[in-house]
Amino acid sequence: MGRILFFVLLALAIYIAWRYLRMQRRSDGADPRDRPRPNDASAPEAIVRCDSCGLNLPQSEALPAPGAEPRRWYCCEEHRRQGTAR
């Protein structure tokens, strides 16, 4: 009888520990440190290609083509003028 009670308590302890670990893991997932931040320096940035010379550069440093061609990017003001003049 004592052995049965021991195993029942052991199973209960394992169950409680398992539930506790699951709840802890779930709260860890809600931790903002685990989420990728858009402004994180380590986050990959979109690389765009200069439509004039073909240079690859980060989108934040590229100059977008004005007007109807929002998908075109240029590495500098001079290439933007060349690209839009074509």
Ligand SMILES: [Zn+2]
């Ligand atoms: Zn260029």
